[in-house]
Amino acid sequence: MFLLRLLLKNAFRHKLRTGLTMVGLVVAICAFGLLRTIVDAWYAGVEGSSSTRLVTRSNISLTFALPFSYGQRLKAVEGVRQVSWANWFGGIYITERNFFPQFAVEPVSYLALYPEYRIPDEQKLAFYRDRQGAVVGRKLADKFGWKIGDQIPLRGTIYPGTWNFTLRGIWDGAEAKTDESQMLVHWAYVNEWVRQRYKGRSDQVGVYMLGIDEPNNAAVISERVDKLFANSLAETMTETEAAFQLSFVSMSEAILVAVRAVSLIIVVIIMAVMANTMSMTARERLAEYATLKALGFPPGFVVRLLFGESLLIALLGGLAGLLLTLPLAAAFAKAAGTLFPVFQVSGLTMALQVLAALVVGAVAAAWPAWRMSRIDIVQGLRHVA
Amino acid sequence: MRWLPWRYMARNLWARRVTTLLTAGGMALVVYVFATVLMMSEGIRSTLVATGQPENMIVLRKGAGAEINSAIDRGQAAILSTLPGIATDANGRPLVSAEPVVLINLPKRSTGKPANVTVRGTSALGAQLRPSVRMVEGRMFRPGTSEIVVGRATAEGFQRTELGQTLRFAGREWLIVGRFDAGRSAFDSEVWGDAEQMLQAFRRNAYSIVALRLADSGLFEATRARIEADPRLALEAKPEQRFYAEQSEALATFINILGLSLAVIFSIGAVVGAMITMFAAVASRVGEIGTLRALGFRRRAVLVAFLVESLLLAGLGGLVGLAAASAMQAVDVSTTNFQTFSEIAFRFVLTPRIAMQTLAFALFMGMIGGCIPSWRAARLKIVDCLRAA
DSSP states (O other), X not given: OHHHHHHHHHHTTSHHHHHHHHHHHHHHHHHHHHHHHHHHHHTHHHHTOOTTEEEEEESSOTTSOEETTHHHHHHTSTTEEEEEEEEEOOEEXXXXXXXXXXXXXXXXXXXXXXTTEEOOHHHHHHHHHOTTEEEEEHHHHHHHTOOTTOEEEEEETTTTEEEEEEEEEEEEESSTTSOOSOEEEEHHHHHHHHHHHSXXXXXXXXXXXXXXXXXXXXXXXXXXXXXXXXXXXXXXXXXXXXXXXXHHHHXXXXXXXXHHHHHHHHHHHHHHHHHHXXXXXXXXXXXXXXXXXXXXXXXXXXXXXXXXHHHHHHHHHHHHHHHHHHHHHHHHXXXXXXXXXXXXXXHHHHHHHHHHHHHHXXXXXXXXXXXXXXXXXXHHHHHHO | OOOOOHHHHHHHHHHTHHHHHHHHHHHHHHHHHXXXXXXXXXXXXXXXXXXXXXXXXXXXXXXXXXXXXXXXXXXXHHHHHTOTTBOBOTTSOBOEEEEOEEEEEEEXXXXXXXXXXXXXXXXXXXXXXXXXXEEEEEOOOOTTSSEEEEXXXXXXXXXXXXTTOEEEETTEEEXXXXXXXXXXXXXXXXXEEEHHHHHHXXXXXXXXXXXXXXXXXXXXXXXXXXXXXXXXXXXXXXXXXXXXXXXXXXXXXXXXXXXXXXXXXXXXXXXXXXXXXXXXXXXXXXXXXXHHHHTTOOHHHHHHHHHHHHHHHXXXXXXXXXXXXXXXXXXXXXXXXXXXXXXXXXXXXXXHHHHHHHHHHXXXXXXXXXXXXXXXXXXXXXXXXXXXX
């Protein structure tokens, strides 16, 4: 108890310096947490994927379509319970800046495959009935202030022209990690439009989504599907939804690595600042420590004093940073809107933030503590005079 | 008025080596991040801008935005090749290349994970349209065969891209017969083959884009107006340079915004570090300040002395950070450009402008960090100072 009081008194002896160090710590720990959350958000699609869904796409690359006729053959594959399909629509809402994903899907089977998209039954039915209808996630609807019945104009890039969709339903995610920033429209409507304009380019499907009975069979079923279409005009590549999503994440790997590296750099920066503070503190208290030693306190006591003080400051700053991260993350999520479908500070991130603060505190005190434990009493006392 | 000598300020930094080192080190890291970000977005920009030729024009389907979204059928391509104002090669053929552009998945060397690689079907004319492309190994593909050549960055970044190996896509084995260098442009990240063979293999009956060379870049407006007025076409034409610059915009802007907001947050840490150091410098030299003032140095001289010391500190950090960042120029990076959905290789580019911005940023941090402590030093009363000493 006495030691703690001494530590507190010591820590706040130089109010300005301690205050400044803490500001630095708060900023650093906060930034560290936010950066980790950004990286996590990148992986949100992977987290939100289900182990009972497989994705079948062309094995050349995602930009190649599969024939519509594959749907029937996929249904016959052993272990496949449900089949649905989706095309990337690639529409622009007013300007490119308002990017959000749109998929042209077969509505009934698609929503059956995604039970985590919770839509009231009457909205669901309204969507099924209206070929020009659309459903969107709650987050997307909130971002643009859409209400049910609104017209949503999109400028097509893959399907050129101006499209008007009527909003028929809004889904809420069953869990926090469920994507609420997409828009779904009718595949049949888009396909009909293609059939009228571009002969021979209709009846194409971007990806097939397969619902399987048993997650453990994913590998076997994938192999079965790919074997079925091997050496055909459009060979397939089937993988779990998680692997499919990961392939998108790995595309921006270079950026993710950079963000990760940067989140560590900031910890190093603050380490330098903190180490500087502690070494200055130690230098100033040289005489004090010499006195303590002269009074008979062992060198370990001085070491504990320095470590304790450093850890105390680091912990206080770290906790303040941690507390500040939550409202900041919420504000950031609001500002970024649909850019990151899911933006949440994870428990692991918070734990790492505290750990980072402790490491900074410990490392900062190491050098001064080592030096102070070894000072010569006489020299230290002479320093006063 | 008399100013304090430079030596005084510099020596003070030397006298407190450890502190100087730690503070300047923190600043150097911030400056390093700041500079690397600018260099990265500059690298992406210059790679894509270098891809375009001033006299070249690229024609896409209206509203397509990117090559892979676009489609131009054979009829439209034939109309385009008869436009007036198109340059001709030595044999009198118009310099027009109708090209299918598709993406295929190849596993990366570094991770083994697949990434999208652009495959371009082209011809001898297409190669003439891009004078920056030259073969560095092997030979060009022969027209009418399943031969392909790979760009330098593709060959370095992806598995199974050695000369003599084959890539399997679109139901065929494609033999790699050459490797080309495109002078650090986006073509470096591509694979080229024969246009007609590609159309066959991918079962397409439309090209993606048409690239053409104008006899004179002044003809651009007239040609564009002609293309856009033609009801058979429904296409849009862009100068090649502008087209590629637009392709880099989103990624470069994204990196800029992400990186600069990081740098600003970091700079708070570094400024705090500088402030702590300078406050301590002032506190430990109260007696000295008093003596200087008593000797007749004005308040302003003391203020400037401490400010310069802080600026020197920041300048030191800035130079170290910049030096570390300039070492990054040797590093090749590749990432997916989400505008084109394909892999692009680039390197960090340090321009004099970026170097200036970086140093200015460092000095700015030093200025902010040093101004309050210096002001405090200048405000000290002579009597108090001397008494404290």
